[in-house]
Amino acid sequence: MKIWFIGDIVGQPGREYAGEIIRKYAPLYQPDLIVANGENASHGRGITSKSAEELYDAGVELITLGNHTWDQKDLLNFIDHDQRIVRPANYPLGTPGRGYTICKVGQISVLLINAMGRAFISELDSPFRAIDEILLEHPSIHHVLVDFHAEATSEKLAMGWYLDGRVSAVVGTHTHVPTNDARILPQGTAYITDLGMTGPRDGILGMDRTGVLERMLTHRPARFEVAAGRRQFCSVFIELDDHSGKACSIEPFLQYEE
Numbered sequence: 001m002k003i004w005f006i007g008d009i010v011g012q013p014g015r016e017y018a019g020e021i022i023r024k025y026a027p028l029y030q031p032d033l034i035v036a037n038g039e040n041a042s043h044g045r046g047i048t049s050k051s052a053e054e055l056y057d058a059g060v061e062l063i064t065l066g067n068h069t070w071d072q073k074d075l076l077n078f079i080d081h082d083q084r085i086v087r088p089a090n091y092p093l094g095t096p097g098r099g100y101t102i103c104k105v106g107q108i109s110v111l112l113i114n115a116m117g118r119a120f121i122s123e124l125d126s127p128f129r130a131i132d133e134i135l136l137e138h139p140s141i142h143h144v145l146v147d148f149h150a151e152a153t154s155e156k157l158a159m160g161w162y163l164d165g166r167v168s169a170v171v172g173t174h175t176h177v178p179t180n181d182a183r184i185l186p187q188g189t190a191y192i193t194d195l196g197m198t199g200p201r202d203g204i205l206g207m208d209r210t211g212v213l214e215r216m217l218t219h220r221p222a223r224f225e226v227a228a229g230r231r232q233f234c235s236v237f238i239e240l241d242d243h244s245g246k247a248c249s250i251e252p253f254l255q256y257e258e
């Protein structure tokens with residue numbers, strides 16, 4: 001089974017470029033499942049139903065979120081009934097939406113979990129224990145994908161090692177900068193610290209430089225807008241053994257407009 005996992009899609013440029021790249025390369029690489037982090041899909045903050053539909057139309061089948069989950073109020077209109085979208089599982093009990101979802105790829109059940117880190121990003125419940133609980137509830141599912149949305153490389157590596165041999169893949173999101181450490185851990189879990197970002201290439205993490213620099217230089221509030229211009233696409237292909245769910249390969253797939 002081949003999974004295509006796409007890093008944080010930022011704004012309209014990210015949505016459009018993701019669509020172009022998927023339409024161009026999906027026929028060639030024939031992924032069985034396409035997952036994307038969509039926490040920045042609408043104007044760089046959160047995701048509306050319109051943006052989610054645009055990603056689904058482009059071929060994305062499942063969407064994960066992160067610290068920007070709640071930035072668009074429209075999400076509350078569909079997160080409870082759209083089984084294709086997951087927000088971090090370690091939010092408190094009673095939070096709208098779901099922290100994991102199960103889909104079928106042919107005859108195989110695939111469990112997708114989203115969790116958020118706590119170092120420099122959130123004060124949620126333990127992501128380690130939240131994932132343990134989900135895995136305990138679903139002992140018969142061997143194809144398990146985890147999007148660990150976190151800032152600190154140490155916390156992400158810790159999660160990779162913590163879950164090695166118990167899930168198929170742990171991919172990091174949130175920093176918007178792809179890391180060069182894709183590997184298969186000794187017990188068969190594919191791992192990468194961060195997938196990177198799909199969206200404007202010449203902004204700062206996808207946002208226009210002007211506002212970001214103004215805030216950094218003046219320490220006064222400044223408006224952030226999604227940047228224009230050249231675009232980039234960051235993702236990995238992960239091949240899983242159909243029987244065991246263990247990873248056979250993880251290959252970064254990056255595209256940049258010149």
Ligand SMILES: [Fe+2]
Nearest residue numbers: 008039040174
């Ligand atoms: Fe993001």
Ligand SMILES: [Fe+2]
Nearest residue numbers: 066067068174
């Ligand atoms: Fe984030």
